[in-house]
Amino acid sequence: MTATRHLPDPARRAAYGLGLRSETIAALFLRMKGYHVVARRHQTPVGEIDLIVRRGRTVAFVEVKARPTLDMAAESIRLYQQSRIVRAAEAFLSRNPRLNGYDLRFDAVLIAPGRLPRHLPAAFDAGR
Amino acid sequence: MVAFVSTVAFEGIEAKPVDVQVQISSGMPAFLVVGLPDKAVNEAKERVRAALVASGLSLPPKRIIINLAPADLPKEGSHYDLPIALGLMAAIGALPSDGIAGYTVLGELSLDGSISSVAGVLPAAIAANARGHGLICPKADGPEAAWASADLDILAPVSLIQLANHLKGTQTLSRPRPGLREPTSDLPDLREVKGQESAKRALEIAAAGGHNLIMVGPPGSGKSMLAARLPSILPPLEPQELLELAMIRSVAGDLAGGALSDRRPFRAPHHSASMAALVGGGIRPRPGEIALSHHGVLFLDELPEFQPNVLDALRQPMETGNVVVARANHRITYPARFQLIAAMNPCKCGKAGEPGHVCARGVRCAQDYQARLSGPLLDRIDLHLDVPAVTAADLLLPAPSEGSREVAARVAAARALQQVRYQAMGATGRTNSAVSATLIEAAAAPDSAGMRLLRDAAEAMKLSARGYHRVLKVARTIADLDGEERVGRIHLAEALSYRTLVDRVPLAA
Numbered sequence: 001m002t003a004t005r006h007l008p009d010p011a012r013r014a015a016y017g018l019g020l021r022s023e024t025i026a027a028l029f030l031r032m033k034g035y036h037v038v039a040r041r042h043q044t045p046v047g048e049i050d051l052i053v054r055r056g057r058t059v060a061f062v063e064v065k066a067r068p069t070l071d072m073a074a075e076s077i078r079l080y081q082q083s084r085i086v087r088a089a090e091a092f093l094s095r096n097p098r099l100n101g102y103d104l105r106f107d108a109v110l111i112a113p114g115r116l117p118r119h120l121p122a123a124f125d126a127g128r
Numbered sequence: 129m130v131a132f133v134s135t136v137a138f139e140g141i142e143a144k145p146v147d148v149q150v151q152i153s154s155g156m157p158a159f160l161v162v163g164l165p166d167k168a169v170n171e172a173k174e175r176v177r178a179a180l181v182a183s184g185l186s187l188p189p190k191r192i193i194i195n196l197a198p199a200d201l202p203k204e205g206s207h208y209d210l211p212i213a214l215g216l217m218a219a220i221g222a223l224p225s226d227g228i229a230g231y232t233v234l235g236e237l238s239l240d241g242s243i244s245s246v247a248g249v250l251p252a253a254i255a256a257n258a259r260g261h262g263l264i265c266p267k268a269d270g271p272e273a274a275w276a277s278a279d280l281d282i283l284a285p286v287s288l289i290q291l292a293n294h295l296k297g298t299q300t301l302s303r304p305r306p307g308l309r310e311p312t313s314d315l316p317d318l319r320e321v322k323g324q325e326s327a328k329r330a331l332e333i334a335a336a337g338g339h340n341l342i343m344v345g346p347p348g349s350g351k352s353m354l355a356a357r358l359p360s361i362l363p364p365l366e367p368q369e370l371l372e373l374a375m376i377r378s379v380a381g382d383l384a385g386g387a388l389s390d391r392r393p394f395r396a397p398h399h400s401a402s403m404a405a406l407v408g409g410g411i412r413p414r415p416g417e418i419a420l421s422h423h424g425v426l427f428l429d430e431l432p433e434f435q436p437n438v439l440d441a442l443r444q445p446m447e448t449g450n451v452v453v454a455r456a457n458h459r460i461t462y463p464a465r466f467q468l469i470a471a472m473n474p475c476k477c478g479k480a481g482e483p484g485h486v487c488a489r490g491v492r493c494a495q496d497y498q499a500r501l502s503g504p505l506l507d508r509i510d511l512h513l514d515v516p517a518v519t520a521a522d523l524l525l526p527a528p529s530e531g532s533r534e535v536a537a538r539v540a541a542a543r544a545l546q547q548v549r550y551q552a553m554g555a556t557g558r559t560n561s562a563v564s565a566t567l568i569e570a571a572a573a574p575d576s577a578g579m580r581l582l583r584d585a586a587e588a589m590k591l592s593a594r595g596y597h598r599v600l601k602v603a604r605t606i607a608d609l610d611g612e613e614r615v616g617r618i619h620l621a622e623a624l625s626y627r628t629l630v631d632r633v634p635l636a637a
Binding site for chain 2: 086089090103105106121126127
């Protein structure tokens with residue numbers, strides 16, 4: 001992940017910048033909906049989680065997707081990514097035991113130019 | 129919190145109680161089904177999720193575990209959808225949890241929340257009744273379930289919403305009524321068969337005693353026509369027999385609309401039938417043709433064209449009246465007390481034995497063709513009948529005055545005699561063909577002239593022990609048709625005349 005930052009490839013640098021901006025937009029959007037941002041770009045040995053937010057007794061692990069249209073964004077959440085996020089969430093919880101006993105949820109925020117972000121609560125689960 | 133719903137798993141025609149336990153807890157959100165579910169049960173997750181959404185509910189993003197107990201019994205089929213959905217609704221508080229206690233539940237869910245029909249509702253209803261439970265089943269299967277017991281509490285809703293409303297008390301579901309198929313009179317009548325008087329007589333004996341019958345004759349002599357008319361002279365099913373048959377048909381998913389008929393089954397599988405199709409079995413075990421013809425007729429046309437191993441698989445069920453399908457992972461008993469009616473040509477070209485016919489391939493043709501049938505199988509067939517070709521003169525005759533109705537009356541009278549006799553003797557069988565050897569020896573003890581004939585014939589024809597008893601059984605049936613108390617010489621003589629093929633086969637070999 002860290003290697004990405006030093007890549008000279010302009011296309012990948014642009015994608016990185018877009019991802020960063022999208023996460024900022026998503027975080028603002030979720031705060032407007034009453035969520036408290038616990039962590040951003042949380043890195044674990046098994047993967048990265050874009051946003052971890054909390055509201056009441058619920059902790060949500062959020063994957064942010066930016067694509068030219070919202071539909072394309074919705075389609076881009078792949079199965080292997082889901083399992084990566086689930087494993088990363090398990091790693092995060094094992095380091096933050098105070099969050100044990102909260103209701104857990106896996107959300108997605110879809111972002112497309114010129115449109116309001118779309119929040120999908122419980123976009124996927126940890127089932128196989 | 130944990131919610132419990134009762135349902136069943138099928139093992140043969142038996143419904144074993146299964147407990148669906150639904151637990152919703154916080155933790156990694158997931159929806160898991162454990163307890164040896166097969167593919168159809170695992171896919172219930174998606175149907176249940178969609179049906180709940182269509183009913184205006186949604187699954188909480190929590191850890192949902194469905195346990196199907198006992199955990200070591202394999203669960204198969206789509207009927208777990210409804211119990212899982214009801215368990216979830218009780219666990220999230222959408223249903224009063226005491227509302228579904230005391231019910232055995234089965235049904236498949238559609239994505240729109242409606243409940244579609246499943247196989248095996250009748251055995252499930254009987255199991256529920258035995259446990260003192262009520263039954264919740266799909267609307268389409270309600271008439272079938274209502275047969276189990278008059279005071280079984282049955283809910284047969286169309287959709288999840290209707291069921292939820294009933295359990296909350298805002299809508300009432302009425303109890304379904306048992307369905308009975310309208311008696312149809314479209315059976316072919318024996319009157320349509322011209323000539324073939326001896327064959328009709330043999331058919332009547334077969335019907336009266338439940339005997340197995342094989343007809344040998346050239347093509348076009350009316351063998352299949354005669355066999356097709358056997359159901360019209362058989363008596364209707366007794367209530368107990370009807371229920372036994374309905375259980376098998378229910379498990380096979382063969383009871384359309386839950387309407388039972390008191391007509392005896394008549395199954396005529398094609399001669400390409402496999403062993404599993406005839407005997408039962410498969411990965412998901414299903415009853416075979418012989419189980420589906422329980423208390424009825426299994427008609428095998430072109431008998432030598434069946435695979436020899438398939439035919440020989442019939443030998444044991446023909447004796448015991450049930451079939452045990454034993455595999456590595458299951459062992460299932462299906463009742464199969466069927467009456468075998470077989471038809472065959474005497475040889476490949478079909479005309480052997482016809483007066484004036486000379487086959488280019490000689491005698492061997494007929495010998496090879498008939499040798500495809502094993503001796504032990506033929507030994508189990510009581511009546512062997514030669515059906516000669518019909519002459520044009522027979523067809524010109526007016527239709528016979530006697531039709532199926534008259535023959536059926538005689539058959540019913542003979543069967544009534546048998547039933548009274550064997551009930552008095554405390555036997556389980558109802559017909560001469562179904563009782564044990566010791567019973568038939570007592571019931572069909574011939575008079576002295578008959579005894580002498582039987583002794584001579586047994587030596588001359590080299591009757592096997594089974595063959596001897598089979599002759600006695602047929603003689604008893606013929607005496608019953610005559611209304612005679614005792615088996616006489618003429619009854620035995622006629623019975624012996626129907627055992628021609630067993631002698632012929634050793635000659636051919």
